[in-house]
Amino acid sequence: MSQKKDIKPAKGKLGILIPGLGAVSSTFIAGVKAIEKGLGEPIGSLTQMGTIRLGKRTEKRRPMIKDFVPLANLSDFEYCTWDVYPQNCYEVAKNAHVVFGELVEKLKEDLSAIKPYKAVFDQNYVKNLKGTHVKTGANKMELAKQVINDIETFQKAKKCDRLVMLWCGSTEIYKKKSAVHSSLEAFEKGLENNDPDIAPSMIYAYAALKLGIPYANGAPNLSADIPALETLAQKTGAPMCGKDFKTGQTLMKTILAPGLKARMLGIRGWFSTNILGNRDGEVLEDPESFKTKEESKLSVLEQILEPELYPKLYGDLYHKVRINYYPPRGDNKEGWDSIDITGWLGYNMQIKVDFLCKDSILAAPIVLDLILFLDLAKRAGFTGIQEWLSFYFKSPVTPEGLYPEHDLFIQQTKLKNTLRWMMGEELITHLGREYYEK
């Protein structure tokens, strides 16, 4: 058994900092407000609905996760947002049409009070948006200082004890790590010199990490996933994680693929296509933003299936991912998967999945869990990359040279064992010999 970690109590208010007040963040905020008022249930949230087994099966100890680890209360949340458009959270939620009708009207007063700060924005990074509510500054360092000033003003006004930042902004264009990302020194020089490889999402991440605030990235763009910002997180004692919420099609993929592999069934092809009509879909119409998303969505199968170990089963796998912008559907995404599998003696079979999902309804509970777990991690003194939170991401951030685990069930075991370890409980290996040894 490990020693219980020294975890500071979750007392006082928790300020939630969100760059990007769009469909996901407005659905998350409206959801938390609705839950607080008893108007809805936090379905999909592990922190709110999940339990954790402790000790032997015969002990029958299965507390709720929220009763096992000291998490912040939802009623202690305060919200600070940034967006390239000035609409308040009520207007954004009405427009996104995910939480709608009577429910959104009941939340009107609370949501209308949440107004975004001007954004750090550069259209070169998100081609299909024309932002009007945007900061100006002599260079990128100036812009970072403006974000720091927003954070400090908000914290003071709302009397927040602790803060967490989560990027819910649009997917930025595809960029590889470059020299300016390689060290904190190079990055800070790059901020002063307006280096074009420093994206707006990196400027928010820099501002948060500089203040020691935990940071998570819900989109697939690099953002904090660069050596410079990992160093900064270590230096200031901030936990960080990302990238790209694992919600619809990729969630299904990381549930199905480990199951097929566990039974040593072959996979010849996996064709995934989506139609989506919200602003995220519009942004992803731009080939450069789509490329960022495509890389993130494609990476999972290769790691789960390990074709290098199983060339006869997965060596010739053809994996294709498409996203088509189709306005009539709004946030109601339809994701099709057509999977060509092989069985005994090489006989071919097919699986079809047609997931009619609501993108932001799947993402909102992930936002909530990440905020609560990152705040917990900070109070427990964890710093840098938090791989135990890869359960929530399509492209989990890992240190250089370590491949990420994509299998949802390995990720879940890692997450729960981290909570057990944190609280000084025995880790669960599922060996179970003790039940049979007299």
Ligand SMILES: NC(=O)c1ccc[n+]([C@@H]2O[C@H](COP(=O)([O-])OP(=O)(O)OC[C@H]3O[C@@H](n4cnc5c(N)ncnc54)[C@H](O)[C@@H]3O)[C@@H](O)[C@H]2O)c1
């Ligand atoms: N919904 C899901 O299931 C899901 C899953 C995985 C990842 N994501 C990612 O989460 C992000 C949010 O998704 P969404 O559906 O809410 O999209 P959205 O388009 O509704 O919201 C994104 C918001 O970010 C704003 N924005 C863009 N650049 C900004 C900047 N530099 N600063 C501040 N605001 C900025 C946009 O104006 C927009 O309001 C996207 O990147 C999306 O790819 C969503």
